[in-house]
Amino acid sequence: MYKLEVKGVTHIYGAKTPFEKTALSAVNVGFEAGQITGLIGHTGSGKSTLVQMLNGLIRPQSGEILLDGEDIWARPKEIGRVRTRVGLVMQYPEYQLFDETVCRDVGFALRNAGMDEAEIDARVREAAECVGLEASLLDKSPFDLSGGQKRRAAIAGILAMRPEVLVLDEPAAGLDPRGRADVLGYLRRYRERFGATVILVSHSMEDMAQYCDRVVVLRRGEVFLSGRVDEVFYRSEELASVGLDIPEVMKIALALVERGVPLSGKLYTVDGARDAILELLKRRGC
Amino acid sequence: MLSDITLGQYFPGSSLLHRLDPRMKIILSALYMAAIFLAKNAFCHLFTAIATVLLVLLSRISLRVVLRSVRPILYVLIFTMLLNLFFTSADGGRLLLDFWVIRIYEEGVYRALFMALRVVLLVIGVSVLLTYTTTPIALTDAIESLLSPLKLLRIPVHEFAMMMTIALRFIPTLIEETEKIMNAQKARGADFTSGSIFRRVRALVPILIPLFVSSFQRAIDLATAMECRCYRGGKGRTKLVRYTLHARDFVMLVLFALGVAMIVFGNLRLPIGRLYS
Incomplete structure (x- = not known):
């Protein structure tokens, strides 16, 4: 299922x-x-x-x-429950930041769910850690963060719900x-x-x-x-x-295959293509 | 919910009314309003009603849509009708109903009916002439052009028009933005539709703050972008679209002028059921 x-x-x-x-x-x-x-x-x-x-x-x-x-x-009235089970991070989520501190903003969803403050605090710290936000940033205003930090704070706001x-x-x-x-x-x-x-x-x-x-x-x-x-x-x-285009590395790999180089494996990622080439070279005894 | 507004009032089309010069449409609207308010007897009201129906037909906008424009003023309409009905004093007309403190006179009924008719016609006529068939940008352009003589009085007409254009341009953007932020907060469990008034107002904070922040940012960006492209106000600025008056514009003008003349004539010469002055 x-x-x-x-x-x-x-x-x-x-x-x-x-x-x-x-x-x-x-x-x-x-x-x-x-x-x-x-x-x-x-x-x-x-x-x-x-x-x-x-x-x-x-x-x-x-x-x-x-x-x-x-x-x-x-049950349309309980759609709010679905929204905590399925967490949605919208495009450019940093525009949804509004609260006085990053900590409060990340905990917004939890407060809406009526969780008690001690647990909110624990969840917020966990979510911040999930997205690599240092604890020192939690007491800052979200508007003082850099672009990348804002993005991560916004994502943490969803992760805190543990969807x-x-x-x-x-x-x-x-x-x-x-x-x-x-x-x-x-x-x-x-x-x-x-x-x-x-x-x-x-x-x-x-x-x-x-x-x-x-x-x-x-x-x-x-x-x-x-x-x-x-x-x-x-x-x-x-x-x-x-x-739509396939990844650049895959284009190169496929071009090689077309020219008779027997590559196989996960050619659509850089690592995969590298491994395939190394494998081939090993087999050829280089 | 909000997306109904995003569409705005303008309905794309290519009817005669759509193609008219927007400046002429503003003038025609003025004439139309004059006609509506000059009308004083049953004949004249009938005439304006028929003219309005013809306008709606000309615009090729469905009646359903047109009637929708009346909906927002429904309560105002009912209120004015009731006021006219109950507070018309006994300076003419028969007493129709005398019950406790309520006295309804014949003239009160007519006044209420005609007042309602006027307001409905006014809203329908102006929406069909202007808002439904003219893009907001064309409208501000036309206003700028019509007001340009005021430049002689050192009134910054262009700047006002530019402000209006920008404001109009950003209404859909702001609505879209509001919707996005609302959705983002709803995804975090925010609830805007239940609880006391106090709670609901507080629930708006998570929408308003991000909205203000992004609006200011947008305004700064726009100002910078305009300066980068050497915008320095209206002086020496040319237009992308130049409006020229066509035969159809003049035909409509003549028709409307005749209409107003007809009303004036009707008021004087055809006192069919003179109702109130």
Whole structure:
């Protein structure tokens, strides 16, 4: 069974007006427990709509979202519970920071849930540690942090809820390469620590290749491709047809294969390609 | 919820009203308003009502949408109607109802009806002429152009128009931003819809602070971007769109002028059911 499943979801914005726009049409996607699934697609492919449906911010006009096999909209009044179980980190989450101190801001969700202060404090520290925020920053105003620190504080605000499913919309957008690697690394560690299911929206095929187990490609509100990372990435022509590119390193590796170099393995990541080349060289006795 | 506003009032289309020169549309709206308020008897009210229906037909905007523009003023409308109904004194007309402290006169009923008609026509007519068929940008452009004679009095017309354009331009952006922040806080368990008034107002803090912060940032960025592109106010600035008056603009102007003349004539010569002065 899937941890989180999208079943036959259709959503149309501004129905019956001149601005009518189909965001999603009959989308079926399953997210397996404990895996990192990448969600990729162009602007306007329906990614953001889908992501906001996963934690009940948008109610699908038809179809259902199943969390552990239960429709999240079965009891609309309890949608708040779903939102703590499925944590959503929106795009550029640093814009949601508002409280006087980082500590209070990270604990916002917990305070809304009515947790007592001692436990909030423990959870906040744990979440800050998860994203590598030093304890000395916790008493500062969130507006005094650097861009990267703000981003991490905002992500910590979601992690503090200890969501079973963590959904992130472009968590690394606008960060430098070091910041990207840091943030994505924290997610991987969160998943390992709490056995969470992670859904990662990204534009970067490199990030997908490196961090995800599975990939779902959306196009114009429909699921275009979905499967394990290697399955999807070896269909580079289809990806190219929707304007997506395979990672640079994979292009080089495939070009080598085409020229008769027998490479095999995880050619879509830099490490994988390096290992494949080293393996080949070893076999040839170099 | 908020996305209904994002769409704004403008409905894209290519009807005659859409194609009219926006400056002319403002002038026509003024004439239209004059006609509505000049109308004093049943004939004139009927005439303005028919003219308004024709305008709606010309705009090719569905009646459902047009009637929606009346909805926000429904309470005001009912309130004015009641005021007119109950507080018209006995300087004419039969006494229709005399019950306890309530006295309703014939003239009160007519006043209430016609006042309501006027307000409804006014809202429908102006929405169809201006807001539904003209983009906000075209509208501010037209206002700037119509007010440009005031420049002689050293009134910074261009700057006001620019401020208005920027404000209008950023309404959808701000709404979008508000929605995003609301969603982000909802994802953290914020609740905006339950609890006492006091609680609800406090629940707005997590929305307003980020909104203010980003608005100021946006304003600074925009000012910098404008300065980088050498914006120095209106002097010597040319326009991307130059409005020219076409035959259709003049035809409409003549029709509207005739309409106003008709009302004036109707008031004087056709005192059919003269109701109130």
